[in-house]
Amino acid sequence: xxxxxxxxxxxxxxxxxxxxxxxxxxxxxxxxxxxxxxxxxxxxxxxxxxxxxxxxxxxxxxxxxxxxxxxxxxxxxxxxxxxxxxxxxxxxxxxxxxxxxxxxxxxxxxxxxxxxxxxxxxxxxxxxxxxxxxxxxxxxxxxxxxxxxxxxxxxxxxxxxxxxxxxxxxxxxxxxxxxxxxxxxxxxxxxxxxxxxxxxxxxxxxxxxxxxxxxxxxxxxxxxxxxxxxxxxxxxxxxxxxxxxxxxxxxxxxxxxxxxxxxxxxxxxxxxxxxxxxxxxxxxxxxxxxxxxxxxxxxxxxxxxxxxxxxxxxxxxxxxxxxxxxxxxxxxxxxxxxxxxxxxxxxxxxxxxxxxxxxxxxx
Amino acid sequence: xxxxxxxxxxxxxxxxxxxxxxxxxxxxxxxxxxxxxxxxxxxxxxxxxxxxxxxxxxxxxxxxxxxxxxxxxxxxxxxxxxxxxxxxxxxxxxxxxxxxxxxxxxxxxxxxxxxxxxxxxxxxxxxxxxxxxxxxxxxxxxxxxxxxxxxxxxxxxxxxxxxxxxxxxxxxxxxxxxxxxxxxxxxxxxxxxxxxxxxxxxxxxxxxxxxxxxxxxxxxxxxxxxxxxxxxxxxxxxxxxxxxxxxxxxxxxxxxxxxxxxxxxxxxxxxxxxxxxxxxxxxxxxxxxxxxxxxxxxxxxxxxxxxxxxxxxxxxxxxxxxxxxxxxxxxxxxxxxxxxxxxxxxxxxxxxxxxxxxxxxxxxxxxxxxxxxx
Numbered sequence: 001x002x003x004x005x006x007x008x009x010x011x012x013x014x015x016x017x018x019x020x021x022x023x024x025x026x027x028x029x030x031x032x033x034x035x036x037x038x039x040x041x042x043x044x045x046x047x048x049x050x051x052x053x054x055x056x057x058x059x060x061x062x063x064x065x066x067x068x069x070x071x072x073x074x075x076x077x078x079x080x081x082x083x084x085x086x087x088x089x090x091x092x093x094x095x096x097x098x099x100x101x102x103x104x105x106x107x108x109x110x111x112x113x114x115x116x117x118x119x120x121x122x123x124x125x126x127x128x129x130x131x132x133x134x135x136x137x138x139x140x141x142x143x144x145x146x147x148x149x150x151x152x153x154x155x156x157x158x159x160x161x162x163x164x165x166x167x168x169x170x171x172x173x174x175x176x177x178x179x180x181x182x183x184x185x186x187x188x189x190x191x192x193x194x195x196x197x198x199x200x201x202x203x204x205x206x207x208x209x210x211x212x213x214x215x216x217x218x219x220x221x222x223x224x225x226x227x228x229x230x231x232x233x234x235x236x237x238x239x240x241x242x243x244x245x246x247x248x249x250x251x252x253x254x255x256x257x258x259x260x261x262x263x264x265x266x267x268x269x270x271x272x273x274x275x276x277x278x279x280x281x282x283x284x285x286x287x288x289x290x291x292x293x294x295x296x297x298x299x300x301x302x303x304x305x306x307x308x309x310x311x312x313x314x315x316x317x318x319x320x321x322x323x324x325x326x327x328x329x330x331x332x333x334x335x336x337x338x339x340x341x342x343x344x345x346x347x348x349x350x351x352x353x354x355x356x357x358x359x360x361x362x363x
Numbered sequence: 364x365x366x367x368x369x370x371x372x373x374x375x376x377x378x379x380x381x382x383x384x385x386x387x388x389x390x391x392x393x394x395x396x397x398x399x400x401x402x403x404x405x406x407x408x409x410x411x412x413x414x415x416x417x418x419x420x421x422x423x424x425x426x427x428x429x430x431x432x433x434x435x436x437x438x439x440x441x442x443x444x445x446x447x448x449x450x451x452x453x454x455x456x457x458x459x460x461x462x463x464x465x466x467x468x469x470x471x472x473x474x475x476x477x478x479x480x481x482x483x484x485x486x487x488x489x490x491x492x493x494x495x496x497x498x499x500x501x502x503x504x505x506x507x508x509x510x511x512x513x514x515x516x517x518x519x520x521x522x523x524x525x526x527x528x529x530x531x532x533x534x535x536x537x538x539x540x541x542x543x544x545x546x547x548x549x550x551x552x553x554x555x556x557x558x559x560x561x562x563x564x565x566x567x568x569x570x571x572x573x574x575x576x577x578x579x580x581x582x583x584x585x586x587x588x589x590x591x592x593x594x595x596x597x598x599x600x601x602x603x604x605x606x607x608x609x610x611x612x613x614x615x616x617x618x619x620x621x622x623x624x625x626x627x628x629x630x631x632x633x634x635x636x637x638x639x640x641x642x643x644x645x646x647x648x649x650x651x652x653x654x655x656x657x658x659x660x661x662x663x664x665x666x667x668x669x670x671x672x673x674x675x676x677x678x679x680x681x682x683x684x685x686x687x688x689x690x691x692x693x694x695x696x697x698x699x700x701x702x703x704x705x706x707x708x709x710x711x712x713x714x715x716x717x718x719x720x721x722x723x724x725x726x727x728x729x730x731x732x733x734x735x736x737x
Contacts, residue, residue: 107490108490117382120379121379124379162542164699164702165706166699166702166703166705166706166707167546167702167706168706169702169705169706169709170709171705171706171709171712171713172709172713173713175709232542233494233542233546234546234702235545235546236494236542236545236546239480239487239545240487241487242490245490246494249490249493249494249495250493250494250495250542252495257493258493258495260490
């Protein structure tokens with residue numbers, strides 16, 4: 001394995017955090033009934049996710065490979081099936097992200113630019129980044145997390161006067177149900193777990209330690225965002241389409257009257273990093289399925305397919321129906337829990353067996 | 364070959380920039396109407412909206428501002444909803460209205476705030492309108508206030524906002540913004556403004572210049588009191604100070620106390636409030652703890668300082684207890700007590716969710732005021 005193409009633990013954590021933070025900065029789940037219940041649900045789901053990714057961590061420890069290579073060591077059809085499953089997931093997530101970026105860019109920036117051009121701009125930027133090595137994407141992700149943390153600190157400082165801890169209440173009819181739905185909704189948005197499953201074997205550090213640190217960081221940041229929104233906006237957060245944007249718009253300091261420009265900077269950065277990551281992973285899967293394809297062709301097709309699927313819905317203004325629908329947790333459970341568990345239980349070859357060098361080098 | 368490919372990127376990027384900018388529609392600043400203040404009143408078939416739009420009145424360049432003039436123009440329109448009225452205003456003014464500079468929303472006395480989300484849907488749906496925009500109520504109609512062109516600041520609405528900010532800072536009223544109203548449980552306190560007309564006799568020079576021997580009417584705006592939404596109550600200045608303290612919005616205040624044979628004027632600063640609610644024998648007991656620092660206008664010895672502290676403490680204790688008890692008995696919770704009950708006793712709140720007025724009326728209030736004399 002070429003060490004230069006391996007990710008550092010911190011870079012991987014930042015890549016995963018970028019993916020999750022982009023989702024939470026975009027909008028809150030529709031099923032949110034209470035901010036406090038959502039926070040409890042997120043904490044519970046974070047604990048459950050620790051169990052969900054346990055098979056991946058065990059697989060990496062045992063075989064020192066990712067699920068794709070582990071399935072390659074078992075049989076070729078299984079490898080193709082596993083690779084196709086990951087590819088479909090990444091393409092679908094890229095489809096959702098390209099559409100959401102175009103849809104909300106249209107909302108945030110009143111430039112009256114056609115949505116097709118917005119899609120083209122986001123796609124070209126992400127494709128450029130996706131062609132780079134994963135450590136480079138990791139460094140971009142680290143920058144995006146630093147920017148996001150700065151943004152959150154600025155927004156929090158500007159909204160400090162409005163913070164009211166009494167807004168954390170559980171005065172809702174079915175508390176248990178609300179917490180359960182919040183936990184489900186949070187897990188349904190954790191595509192980062194699948195990305196972890198994909199990259200876990202390609203880091204310098206211990207996968208278990210990386211997973212633990214990532215889950216702690218994710219839980220902390222997501223809970224902080226929810227807590228800030230709830231403490232400042234209260235019930236308004238449940239009735240506004242973009243709660244974090246609204247929070248940033250109310251944050252005032254001595255220099256600026258509102259911080260939504262800073263929010264948009266962090267949002268775009270994390271969105272592009274996430275999209276680049278997804279396209280990079282999808283390109284790797286395409287090269288595994290079609291070994292004769294070049295690096296450029298695989299990245300381009302990974303980008304053009306989801307963009308082409310998203311454009312018709314954007315142009316006929318039907319993207320809201322996609323946003324309003326709840327995300328299923330089934331693909332995440334299959335790819336991060338069931339599949340690695342099956343691979344663990346099946347006989348594998350030893351960790352020293354060489355895997356496909358053309359794919360490993362490209363990571 | 365590599366450098367050839369890289370060189371190709373440059374014209375591609377330039378072409379992309381040209382394409383991205385060519386299909387957009389840019390609007391120059393002189394075609395934009397920057398709305399600084401909105402007044403909302405009821406109309407025959409919905410709402411009447413009166414907007415103050417920035418219009419520079421200085422000589423020279425297009426955007427020159429003469430600070431001695433109001434620098435606004437007023438646009439009026441009607442619609443079934445506020446959003447429809449705003450859309451109608453776009454066509455009547457011929458400008459693309461921009462609400463990013465909106466500082467103030469004035470609500471007419473007759474506008475119902477039973478469903479603030481429906482009324483302010485135009486603000487929630489517009490990313491440019493800050494949720495921190497200030498709110499106030501007009502004693503009569505909001506259009507009356509919007510049509511008064513103040514020239515104390517560069518823009519008329521800045522003068523209005525200045526009045527509200529300073530009044531709120533010196534606790535003459537309880538400040539309110541969009542978030543406060545939307546997160547309140549039905550009742551909120553906000554400043555009430557009234558329009559004043561003053562007749563001035565024209566000076567002899569003015570009579571000579573204008574040929575008019577009559578009087579000149581100058582109009583201005585004054586703080587009338589503090590309105591409570593969904594109620595006919597208007598709090599006077601004393602009650603507003605107590606309400607602001609109980610809401611945790613008091614910053615500074617001024618009070619006159621009688622110590623012995625003389626009156627002492629004290630500036631109150633560092634006002635903070637902390638409240639707790641407990642359930643004792645099935646009865647809710649609300650305890651407010653207010654601490655403040657009083658700076659008297661004269662030197663006092665220790666005995667006089669103690670007397671001053673006691674006088675101020677007793678005054679605000681009685682005022683706060685009376686005001687809060689009266690308002691909660693009517694179900695007018697402008698203090699956030701409902702949220703406190705939801706936070707501390709969620710099951711009790713849910714049990715009485717259909718009868719919250721009775722629950723609030725049953726709350727016993729006790730206020731402690733700790734005064735430090737500096």
